[in-house]
Amino acid sequence: MIDPHEILCTHFDRYLALDEVERNALRERSSVRRLKKRGFLLQEGEVCKSYAFVVEGCLRMYEMDEKGVEHNLQFALENEWIVDIGSFHAEKPSSLFIEALEPSTVICIEHADLLYLYTEHPKFDRNFRVIIEDQFVELQQRMLRRNASSAEQRHAHFVEQHPALAARVPNVHIASYLGVTPEFLSRLKSKTSKGR
Amino acid sequence: MIDPHEILCTHFDRYLALDEVERNALRERSSVRRLKKRGFLLQEGEVCKSYAFVVEGCLRMYEMDEKGVEHNLQFALENEWIVDIGSFHAEKPSSLFIEALEPSTVICIEHADLLYLYTEHPKFDRNFRVIIEDQFVELQQRMLRRNASSAEQRHAHFVEQHPALAARVPNVHIASYLGVTPEFLSRLKSKTSKGR
DNA sequence: CTGATCCCTTGACCTGGATCAAGGTCATTT
DNA sequence: AAATGACCTTGATCCAGGTCAAGGGATCAG
Numbered sequence: 001m002i003d004p005h006e007i008l009c010t011h012f013d014r015y016l017a018l019d020e021v022e023r024n025a026l027r028e029r030s031s032v033r034r035l036k037k038r039g040f041l042l043q044e045g046e047v048c049k050s051y052a053f054v055v056e057g058c059l060r061m062y063e064m065d066e067k068g069v070e071h072n073l074q075f076a077l078e079n080e081w082i083v084d085i086g087s088f089h090a091e092k093p094s095s096l097f098i099e100a101l102e103p104s105t106v107i108c109i110e111h112a113d114l115l116y117l118y119t120e121h122p123k124f125d126r127n128f129r130v131i132i133e134d135q136f137v138e139l140q141q142r143m144l145r146r147n148a149s150s151a152e153q154r155h156a157h158f159v160e161q162h163p164a165l166a167a168r169v170p171n172v173h174i175a176s177y178l179g180v181t182p183e184f185l186s187r188l189k190s191k192t193s194k195g196r
Numbered sequence: 197m198i199d200p201h202e203i204l205c206t207h208f209d210r211y212l213a214l215d216e217v218e219r220n221a222l223r224e225r226s227s228v229r230r231l232k233k234r235g236f237l238l239q240e241g242e243v244c245k246s247y248a249f250v251v252e253g254c255l256r257m258y259e260m261d262e263k264g265v266e267h268n269l270q271f272a273l274e275n276e277w278i279v280d281i282g283s284f285h286a287e288k289p290s291s292l293f294i295e296a297l298e299p300s301t302v303i304c305i306e307h308a309d310l311l312y313l314y315t316e317h318p319k320f321d322r323n324f325r326v327i328i329e330d331q332f333v334e335l336q337q338r339m340l341r342r343n344a345s346s347a348e349q350r351h352a353h354f355v356e357q358h359p360a361l362a363a364r365v366p367n368v369h370i371a372s373y374l375g376v377t378p379e380f381l382s383r384l385k386s387k388t389s390k391g392r
Numbered sequence: 393c394t395g396a397t398c399c400c401t402t403g404a405c406c407t408g409g410a411t412c413a414a415g416g417t418c419a420t421t422t
Numbered sequence: 423a424a425a426t427g428a429c430c431t432t433g434a435t436c437c438a439g440g441t442c443a444a445g446g447g448a449t450c451a452g
Contacts, residue, residue, distance in 0.1 A: 063340050071344045073336060086333040122318040129325035136332045137282040140269060143335065144259050146342055147375035148267045151409070170429060179343035184409055186431055347439070366399065380439055382401055398449080406441075413433090421426075 004032045004055040008107050011053070011079055015127040022121050029113035035059075035100040041082075042098040048087035050108035054080050057104020058168055062176070063096050072177040075101075075165055081131060082106075101169060151180045152188050200228045200251040204303050207249070207275055211323040218317050225309035231255075231296040237278075238294040244283035246304030250276050253300020254364055258372070259292050268373040271297075271361055277327060278302075297365060347376045348384050 005027050012018050018026065032055070035041060041059065042048050052059075054076045061074045061082055073096065076082035087094035088111060109117070117124040145154055155178055159166045166174065175185035201223050208214050214222065228251070231237060237255065238244050248255075250272045257270045257278055269292065272278035283290035284307060305313070313320040341350055351374055355362045362370065371381035 063344065065344050069344075071340055073340055085329055086336075089329065118322065122321060125318060125321040125325055126314065129321055129328065132325065132328055132332055133281055133285065136328055136335065139332065139335050139339065140282075143339055143342070144267055144269055146339070147372075148259065148261050148265075172429065176343075181410060182430075183411080183432085187409090190431080368399070377440060378400075379402085379441080383439090386401075394452090396449100396451080399447090401444100401446085403443090404441105406439105408438095408440090409436105410438090411434100411436075413435105414431100416429105416431080418429080419427090422424085 004105060004107055005030070007055050007079070008053055012127055015130050016123050018123065022123060025117060025121055026109075029117055030107050030109045033106050033108050035104045035106065037100060037103050039100045039104075040097060041100070041106065042084060042087075042094055042096060044095055044097055045093050047091050048084040048094045048096075048098075049110055050106075051083045051088060051110075051114055052076075052081065052098070052106040052108050054078055054082065055105040055107060057106075058101045058165075059098055059104060059106070060101055060169075060173060061096050061098045070097075070176055072173055075162075075169065075173075075177065077164060077168075081135075085132075101173070146179060151178065151184065152192070154178050155180075155185065155188055156192070200301060200303055201226070203251050203275070204249055208323055211326050212319050214319065218319060221313060221317055222305075225313055226303050226305045229302050229304050231300045231302065233296055233299050235296045235300075236293060237296070237302065238280060238283075238290055238292060240291055240293055241289050243287050244280040244290045244292075244294075245306055246302075247279045247284060247306075247310055248272075248277065248294075248302040248304050250274055250278065251301040251303060253302075254297045254361075255294055255300055255302075256297055256365075256369060257292050257294045266293075266372055268369050271358075271365065271369075271373065273360060273364075277331075281328075297369070342375060347374065347380065348388070350374050351376075351381065351384055352388070 008030070009018055009023050009026065033050075035057070041050065041052060042061075044064065056078055059076045059082050060072050061076075061084065062070045062072045064070050074082060082098060084094045084096045084098070086092070087096070091111060114124075118128075145157065149157070155174075158174065158178060171185055171189075172182045175182045178185070180188075204222070204226070205214055205219050229237075229246075231253070237246065237248060238257075240260065252274055255272045255278055256268050257272075257280065258266045258268045260266050270278060278294060280290045280292045280294070282288070283292070287307060310320075314324075341353065345353070354370065354374060367381055367385075368378045371378040374381070376384075
């Protein structure tokens, strides 16, 4: 299997590619972590200590409300980042959970290490800015859709935009991500498949 | 009245404060623009050309759906930023509108100028990264609330967190921002005020 | 002063989606 | 191989919030 760090460095090639020095700094300041299915990278009440890059597997980030119902905020597949940025930067306890939906391999960068990378190698500032801008734009569009479209339209859009997730992730979690109950999602699916 | 650029520079003091050189560069690479009530900073189909900082006034960013219904995505008051980042960076046509709800004064930074600032003065990369991270965290929380709370709870939270907006902005726009109809928001308000 | 616009409210009725309950199928554990 | 638990489905019923329609008070332009 390929070296996880190679995968991460290749990922940065999509932005401003890293040079040798930066690659080495990144290698030294990050660590590989393996999670088994249903393992937690973060639990409510803890400070989110790692900015995590998914090398392999699938994770979800969610909040649990007073009634114990979970609300999925984000999924992360291979080559995606997952972190509670608020908790991570403020070093305050998080209200979120990050859980592996499959056995997963992630690369973790801790707070002090990321600060080091930011200040010693400004390219990281740039790259992480662009990465989060992209995520921000996606989240804005999702917010708009949440307010402007029906559950059926949101689900159709999700399946179209994220076929890999639709195939790998249980419907319960997709329902929660879309903001509907699993029962209703089930009805939606049976309706649309009957349409064909 | 105070120089708008002063206000912008002061705003950056909340992050990594700018030195003389950076302040001058910023002044040279930005421009002040005044909008009258109902004036547009961006209209659907145009490329979003300015990263805008509100010096005075109040703006909203929204999308219009096929039926002509508007969906508010964001408000911006004094000392806040407003831009369709997706359109701005990709230099692609936007699907959004940015409209002044009051006579407003904004400072605009155009695409080429911001790139210049980013590359010549890395502190801007840093500061804009932090600014957008903060906005991202807020948007995540809003998304969670949208899926986890009732309209009544969301409205109560909005009034509590944004009293200035609740006072300055017509209810139609707040309703759209919260994802409910103006009629229903009106009922919510009359219910809660009767509670006292 | 006088229409136009906005903007808000209230009523009557309707519907998308929630809730509750039950049963069914796998896959994992023991 | 039985038992547990995760996941999906379907039915019956309910309700938060939408839709449509009408009226009324501000505010602003001519």
